[in-house]
Amino acid sequence: MTRRARLLMAIAAILPAAAAFWPLWEVRLLAPQYPEGIGMRIFAYTVKGIKPNDLNNINGLNHYIGMMPIQPDAIPELRYMPWILAALVVMGLFAAVLNSRRLVLGWLVAFATLSVVGLWDFWRWEYNYGHNLDMETAIIVIPGMSYQPPLIGSKQLLNFTATAWPGGAAIALGLAFVIAALVWWTSRRRVAA
Numbered sequence: 001m002t003r004r005a006r007l008l009m010a011i012a013a014i015l016p017a018a019a020a021f022w023p024l025w026e027v028r029l030l031a032p033q034y035p036e037g038i039g040m041r042i043f044a045y046t047v048k049g050i051k052p053n054d055l056n057n058i059n060g061l062n063h064y065i066g067m068m069p070i071q072p073d074a075i076p077e078l079r080y081m082p083w084i085l086a087a088l089v090v091m092g093l094f095a096a097v098l099n100s101r102r103l104v105l106g107w108l109v110a111f112a113t114l115s116v117v118g119l120w121d122f123w124r125w126e127y128n129y130g131h132n133l134d135m136e137t138a139i140i141v142i143p144g145m146s147y148q149p150p151l152i153g154s155k156q157l158l159n160f161t162a163t164a165w166p167g168g169a170a171i172a173l174g175l176a177f178v179i180a181a182l183v184w185w186t187s188r189r190r191v192a193a
Contacts, residue, residue, distance in 0.1 A: 001104075001187040006096045009104060009183045013092025015176035016085045019044040023167030025122065026050070027149055029058065031160040041167060042122075044081040046072045064140050065147055065158075066133035077121060084114060092180065104184045111177055123151050 001009070023041035028050070030037045038057050039050040047070055049055035059069040072078055088111060095103035130148025135141055142158075149155060149162040156162075166174075 001099050001101060001183065005183045005187045006099055008179055009096035010093060012176040012179040012183065013089055013096060013107075015172045015179075016088045016092075018172035019085050019169040020082070022169040022172065023048075024169045024173075025164060026167045027162065027164045029061075029160045029162055033159075040070070043078075044085055044169065045078050047075070047078070048072075062129075062147075063137070066135055066137055066141070067129055067147060068132070068134075070129070075125070077125075081118075088114070092176075101184060101187050104180055104187070108177065108180055108184060111180070115173070115177070119151070126151065 023043050025042040026039060027042070028037050028039035034057075037050075038054040040055055040058060041048050041050060047055065049058070055070065062069060088107070091103070091110065092107050094100075095107050126148050131146045133147070140158075145158075147157050149157070150164050152164055152166070154161055154163045
């Protein structure tokens with residue numbers, strides 16, 4: 001790899017560290033009783049309300065429909081996600097320092113695999129919260145209704161419009177993958193014609 005390619009790979013390797021500062025995902029809820037909206041930001045290590053009381057308000061609303069409360073300490077993925085991202089950073093930096101196109105490819109494969117598994121796990125988490133309802137304690141019961149927010153985009157849930165989009169860290173992760181893929185592709189050996 002050229003010096004420029006190695007530098008770009010180092011940048012790609014460092015970008016996953018953005019998850020320490022920016023949210024991976026954002027979910028917003030808009031309804032007549034919340035015209036300014038409420039929402040939560042999902043980080044690699046915790047879940048926070050967009051505004052100070054938003055997570056408490058969401059948990060209060062969830063109680064009405066029998067949904068489990070969202071408790072960051074009870075989500076195991078939030079304990080090991082920072083370590084996975086740190087491992088990606090280290091592996092990417094090794095690929096850049098050792099000037100290894102094979103390690104770049106290994107990083108891309110690991111990154112893609114972790115991304116697919118992570119998105120599936122997030123979807124499964126949303127599914128469990130939205131479908132496994134405690135009908136014994138629910139105040140509002142609508143037979144057959146589930147409350148799974150969208151993975152991406154918007155969805156109507158009773159009188160709420162739920163919207164979910166990638167956060168800044170997810171965008172940084174996507175950019176890291178694209179940069180590393182370009183490094184891998186452009187550093188292939190040229191075959192003389």
